[in-house]
Amino acid sequence: xxxxxxxxxxxxxxxxxxxxxxxxxxxxxxxxxxxxxxxxxxxxxxxxxxxxxxxxxxxxxxxxxxxxxxxxxxxxxxxxxxxxxxxxxxxxxxxxxxxxxxxxxxxxxxxxxxxxxxxxxxxxxxxxxxxxxxxxxxxxxxxxxxxxxxxxxxxxxxxxxxxxxxxxxxxxxxxxxxxxxxxxxxxxxxxxxxxxxxxxxxxxxxxxxxxxxxxxxxxxxxxxxxxxxxxxxxxxxxxxxxxxxxxxxxxxxxxxxxxxxxxxxxxxx
Numbered sequence: 145x146x147x148x149x150x151x152x153x154x155x156x157x158x159x160x161x162x163x164x165x166x167x168x169x170x171x172x173x174x175x176x177x178x179x180x181x182x183x184x185x186x187x188x189x190x191x192x193x194x195x196x197x198x199x200x201x202x203x204x205x206x207x208x209x210x211x212x213x214x215x216x217x218x219x220x221x222x223x224x225x226x227x228x229x230x231x232x233x234x235x236x237x238x239x240x241x242x243x244x245x246x247x248x249x250x251x252x253x254x255x256x257x258x259x260x261x262x263x264x265x266x267x268x269x270x271x272x273x274x275x276x277x278x279x280x281x282x283x284x285x286x287x288x289x290x291x292x293x294x295x296x297x298x299x300x301x302x303x304x305x306x307x308x309x310x311x312x313x314x315x316x317x318x319x320x321x322x323x324x325x326x327x328x329x330x331x332x333x334x335x336x337x338x339x340x341x342x343x344x345x346x347x348x349x350x351x352x353x354x355x356x357x358x359x360x361x362x363x364x365x366x367x368x369x370x371x372x373x374x375x376x377x378x379x380x381x382x383x384x385x386x387x388x389x390x391x392x393x394x395x396x397x398x399x400x401x402x403x404x405x406x407x408x409x410x411x412x413x
Contacts, residue, residue, distance in 0.1 A: 148207030149176040150200050150222060152183045155239060156213030158266045159295075164191050166268055168294035175206045201229050209235045209288075211259075216242050216407045223251045230254045235284055241310045242407035245277045245303060255279040257288055260306070262314045265295045271313045272296040275303050307404045311397060319396070324350060 147169055149156050160176065163169040171193035177200050178184050184196045197203045204210060204226045214222055219240070230236065234254035241260055248256045256277035264270025272292045276285050292298040301309045324346050331342040356362045362370070372378040 145209065146173050146175055146207045148197075148203035148210040149174065149213055150178075150203050150210060150226075151213035151218075152176050152178040152187060153213065155261055155263075156211070157183070157187065158263065159211065159213065159239075159261060160187060160191075160194075162265050162268060162295040163291070166294040168291055175203050177203045200226050204229045204234070208233070209237065212236065212238045212240065212243075214240065216240055216411045219243055219411055223248075227252060232279075235280070235288070237288070241306050241314075242404055242411055244408070245275060247411070249277050249279065255281075255284055257285075258303070258306070259288070259292060260310050260314055261292075261296065263317050268295050270296055270317075271299045273306070273309050273313060274298050274300045275306065276300075307401055308397065311400050315400065320350075 147163075149160060152160065156176075156178075160174060164171055164174070171191040172195075174191075175195040175197050176184055176187065177197040181196075188194045188196050195206070197206065200222060212219070212222065219238075230252045232253050232255070234252075235257060236248060236252055236254045237257045237259050238248060239259055239261055241258075243258070245256050245258055248258075257280060258273075258275040260273035260275075262270040262272065265272060272295075274285075274289060274292070276288075289298040299309075299313075328339070328342045328346050331337055331346075332339050353367070356367055357364065368382065372382055
């Protein structure tokens with residue numbers, strides 16, 4: 145079975161590279177197109193056998209499953225271009241959160257799914273959000289989830305929670321990287337510790353914390369209690385953070401949802 149990719153930007157490339165590196169897909173079954181041919185050339189040089197398509201239409205004609213890894217603003221043009229060539233047997237997968245299943249099912253005769261990946265999939269970790277249209281058969285769903293399980297933990301979510309789920313799983317790595325970076329810089333500025341040392345300590349700490357919260361069986365609240373001693377140093381730090389961060393993530397969610405609604409109106413309206 146051939147797997148097509150329309151768009152090989154940041155996330156499209158991550159998916160292709162991760163699928164190949166895990167052995168989920170061999171380069172020979174991947175057909176890809178992109179507006180900038182140089183990006184496809186780089187992938188084809190890196191992965192011998194990967195097929196560089198001359199057009200989006202060729203991707204559809206040569207593939208059974210097609211990932212649409214494009215920006216919201218590009219959807220209407222791409223859908224209009226490939227629409228005559230899409231068959232009911234195709235599985236079309238959007239990785240773009242503002243694009244609704246209903247919009248795609250209205251425009252295309254194929255089976256429709258929405259898979260929202262995360263940059264963490266690059267290291268074969270983290271979740272992928274899975275939303276499936278009504279035309280998807282159970283065997284289709286299992287096929288796609290099995291593919292995604294090579295690089296992630298597939299998690300089915302309701303489409304109405306697409307944005308908040310994406311905030312946590314896809315935007316979250318960038319949000320928490322910013323917090324970590326500010327922690328590192330403060331450590332350097334206040335104490336003079338070498339940046340490389342502070343960076344290594346902070347990143348290893350975050351890795352270990354993630355393991356404690358997943359395979360270690362801790363909840364965030366339980367972890368705080370285990371580390372913090374009443375009246376101790378950690379407890380004092382937690383008091384400050386609790387005060388300063390109060391409401392920050394509520395504001396963050398308001399901002400991401402407002403942008404999401406704006407993008408949805410442009411694409412689905």
